[in-house]
Amino acid sequence: MQQYEYTNKIYYDHFVLPFTIGLVVLLGYLCVKYYKWIKSFPKEERKKIRKGLFSFKTIRSGWEIFRESLLHHNIFKTNPMLGYMHMTFAFGWFLLIVVGKIESMVYHTSAFNPPYFAIFFRYFHPAKETFPHSEFFAFLMDLILTFLLIGILLAVTKRFCSRIFGMKKTTKQRAYDLLILTVLWLIFPVRFLAESFTSGLNGGGSFLTHNAGNFFSGFLPLESLSYPAWWLYSSLLGLFFLLLPFSRYMHIPTEMVYIFLKNWGVKQGKEYNGFSEIQVNSCSRCGICINTCQLNTSCNINDTQPVYFFRRLRNHEEYAQQAEDCLMCGRCENSCPVGINLNAIRQSKRPDILRVTKDTYAYVPQPEVKPAKVAYFAGCMSHLTPGIIKSMLQIFEKTKADYTFIDEKAGVCCGRPLALSGNWKAAQVVMDKNLQMIDASQADILVTSCPICYKTFKEDYLLNIKVMHHTEYIDMLIREGKLKVNALDLKTVFHNPCELGRGCGVVEAPESVLKQVSQKIPTVYDGKKSLCCGGSLANTVIDATQKTKISSDTVKAYAAYQPDIIVTACPLCKKTLGKTSLEIPVKDIAELVAEA
Amino acid sequence: MAKVIIIGGGPAGCEAAHQLANQGIDVELVEKNNETGGNLNNWYQLFPDRKSAKDLNDILKQNLNHPKIQLHLGMEPRKIEKNKEGKFLVPLSDGSLLEGDSLLISTGFKIFDARRKEEYGYGIYENVITSVELENMFYNHSIQMVNGNTPKRIGIIHCVGSRDEKVCNYHCSKLCCITGVKQAIELRELLPDTEIFCFYMDMRMFGPGYEEMYREAQEKYNIKFVRGRLSEAAENLNKQLQIKVEDTLVGKPLRMTLDMMILLVGMESSEGSRQMADTLGLNLAPNGFIKSQDPHYRNNNTNVEGVFVAGCGSAPMNLTDTLADARSAAMSIMEYIKRI
């Protein structure tokens, strides 16, 4: 161990090789991979990167990376225990690298030292020698290591006893995952051992490693253990880097890339492309999506949540059933700490099987539309809930609106059900039919009663007129004083339809209306946390019984607040909840407003 | 001490006898066969709960072990008379004479003779059997074609002899639909790989649990239901049946080959009922069954004072209704006896 003698020679030992090679290979791999993915973006998306690169958005991304990738703020919000675990790991390791680097720079009085130098600083640093604030740095580094070791303890606990974290299920692992997990878990304990052994031999370190070194020296032959420990530490790091791209830990670098791209405005389109790959690889498999998924909580289906679906995509396993087995309620997307476009990616993986020719839907006649200021499109499903239509027409009449009911007789589907099933090309044909009808109405505002239609009108139709869900329209009428409502003596809870609340962000308008016409009971399902009724068209795998189970569980959840009425704002939700809610009536907001 | 003579020892007769005897009435039960149970003796399992018909029959038989009940097995009544005192005199085939205050006709039904639907080839084509014969096969747990092969495709034909102007039966026999469903399920259990079809005009699932059983037959047991009446069947070289129906829900004629065809034979008024009507001057309904005085309130009464009717003598009914009808008849008779 002659290296300890202070010389001017370069700090090097063969044991740094595994780490260095691993790091170089990893960085090389990532560069190639990201380049390939980004290259596959559509042109306009790539343009966004160029525009966003030198803007404020980049700084904002940095902040978000700090907040999410290191502190795991979103996970904290959902599950503090889980957040803490992720934070100790990510932020701890980050600090270890940064503080270690500063320490090495202070010691070396130069920013340029080999990358491994900071990592193996305790090995190369002769203990007898001191440098400015070396005691402080040693203390700091030990503190961070302690922090990390606690994180590992938590992770091990979570793996073997997930209930402590309030999680019913944790992600299931395959052998490869277990291997890299073990490597990751071993890295810091081994670093701890290596540093402690070195300290035990040569002194140095602080409260943790120094004391541990002294302790170990009492009964262990540190002479022969210290050097292999450093080899092991380096090898573990190298191995981890080599395994990383093919494991869940790919999310660590990819999530950062995703945050940049997201902030620069890159969007997930209808196609599955490199951006989708980046998102799929950004999934940290935290498993939060499993617990929010009603297929899990009501039907005990545990193979289709985004974490599993994405794992299939990553591992190139069969995923056709998982692509379809989803209500597309968006509860997972709403709670995803990384903010991945879970629904859009799944939808892009649904096969487009309809053959589109010039004859497709050619049978749809062009209905005669009376021009008016407001065009009302009830939607297919609303025709099965005539109460909603009747109420809306009453509201139009009451407020003397200049309106036209465009799908009164021969309405066709809005096209979203087709899109939801993956048949985007056919959906566009239907959308064209409706576009012509909407154009013919010459309206300034398009009001619809169906959130499914609403979402596609807003997102896919590219209309240059105002699109409103009837709850928004009613809210506007009330605000403008055109519609006077009285508060009914009814206790209500609000079931915000998936497509309306989470899907389109319409939260305040319906709640405000409901508060004015009834005594709305606040629930934990308010806003974007609403449940799915189970009637979603998007899932073609579960059967009627399972849908009914979801519906009845949802009704049960609302019934716990003992409302007089369950209020929703979607014909499909109304029918689905109405199917199982035998005690409590289910009504649409419009119906309540018409009564008030 | 009041005495009631019951003609017919099927389920209705047995149950009425038991109920009356429990009320302290003397009962003379006349049955032409050497055992009681009537048509129930031909059944293997009951719908919709698949209970053993024999178990129920045994209970009904045990109930007849009653000091108040006199059994006359293998006996048929000759000319019945009502004397001036209003007593019924019933001479039996062995020469004995019964005398009673009231008469209960529980002469049941007759199974439609499938030969009358010539175009279905019963009695001519070897693999055409009736639902009654199928029950017998269930007893033996063996479903075979005449040549000993296992049938690969079976068709069950509903409404054979019911709702058919061509055999002068306008009435619905009520229990064939559910019998068809039950038998299809039993067939499926014995023959997991056989295709089983039911050809129906309407599915009349009137009883509790019947519709659910129909649903189960479709979903769980994969029984295929075709709405269409068999027009004709013919035998091919392999002794299979080539059938022609219209798949009315499709609007096209449907041809297929069956290995075995089961005719769900309906109910007709029994010989006994007609004889009783003849000898006592009872009114008959247009469908040939004994006419109740009133279909709602006095459904066990006939046009002759003191003569009551229970079970399938008055109309086709399932076993549940038959037993209930028998109890109802017992009540009516009690009421009558108190009055006289």
Added chain:
Amino acid sequence: MNLEGKQQIWKDYQKEIADDRYFYARSCIRQTFFPGSEWAYLDIMKNKLAKDVIDDPRHTTCTGIGYHSDIVPAETIMTVVARHFALMTEAGYENMTPSCITSFGIYTEILETWHHHPEVEEKIREFLWKATKREFKKPRNLAHTSDIIYKFRNEIAAQAKYKLVDVHTGRPLRGVDHIGCHYSKMFPTKGIGGAEFPAVLSGMIYAWGGDVIDYPERRHCCGFGFRQYLVMANRGYSVANSKKKFESMQPYEPDFIVANCPGCAMFMDKWQYTISEMEGTTYGQDGYGIPVLTYEELTALVLGYDPWEIGLQMHQVSVEPLLDKMGISYNPEAKFKNIRGEDIGVPKCPTYLRV
């Protein structure tokens, strides 16, 4: 096939057939396409069975073809038929025996109509009187001529020179009995054996030593149907019916088809040629087709008549294979010669059907 079951049904469908003194009503189609049949029938009745049959040359078509084609109104056909009854009455006969199944069906239908609507009968009597000054009595007995042959099948069997047996192997010949639709499908009780399992032709076959094929499409119409055949656009439908029957009977290897309806005999015979020309398919053995006989021809063959004398050369499908099987000797040279030994012309050779 359970023969006892069938016989059970046959027992239920027996009808009264007069013993003697028949008024004969000819068939348009039969006398045109199978002229030897009616001659043979009359010859058998008179000379073999010694029955009194009158063949009145004054009787006309019953106009059934026109009636079923919606050209002739019901009153007209009834009056025409009433005239036949009048001729019968005038001749002192009471038993009507039409040769044609369509006529038989029409007579039955008219008598049934008059039975239920005497006022119609009165009206027709008036029409007939106005038109011809004739009066009539309704026949006491109405039977198709095949019923008559059926009635005397055992007497014929007693006089038979040949049996329906393959003389080379001793195997009973397999016959397809094709019953005209209007024989018993409209009035099942008017046909021997009813509509489902008619026994009129099978009774003859069994009596003369043959065997009957019961194939799945046994009941199916030959496809003639006046409107189907007379309108060219509908002929494809007509021929499809016969084809369905041929395909169904083919696996049973029939030796011959016998029909009691002249139209059926004609179409089942001629369509075999049409199908072979259209699709290249032939039925029967060795590409010869299945010989189709009228029941009169079958009877005559059994009784030993000369095949060419009873007009078998008029058939599209060659009957020689059947004659060979039955062991009937015939002169192939004489086939297309008349009684005087003159050529009557030879038909063009079909492309696929062997002759």
Added chain:
Amino acid sequence: MINFWGYSISETRSINYDTNDKSMTEYIARVVPSSKLCIGCGGCTAGCTAGNLTNFNIRKIQMLMKRGENKEAKEQLQKCMLCGKCMLVCPRGVETRKMILEMLNYIKTKLKS
């Protein structure tokens, strides 16, 4: 077949169950078991947009498919907009929309011939 003297032999309209290809109905019965529950009430077709504007009849199409007559399914199914209204009215809980998707799927992938 040649047109012989102005006519040709008519093809039968009847369904020949014995010779029909029943692979599609077997597939659908397996992947959409609820499809077996249909009782032919026609509720699905009554409110169907395509069904009201064309001769698209989902009740009839699936019935034909069950008898091995796949031609109509092949010709007509493309008219469906998958809106799912049929599913909401079905008294038997048949997952009609899924059934249509699976039929389309089968036609596209396996019924090419």
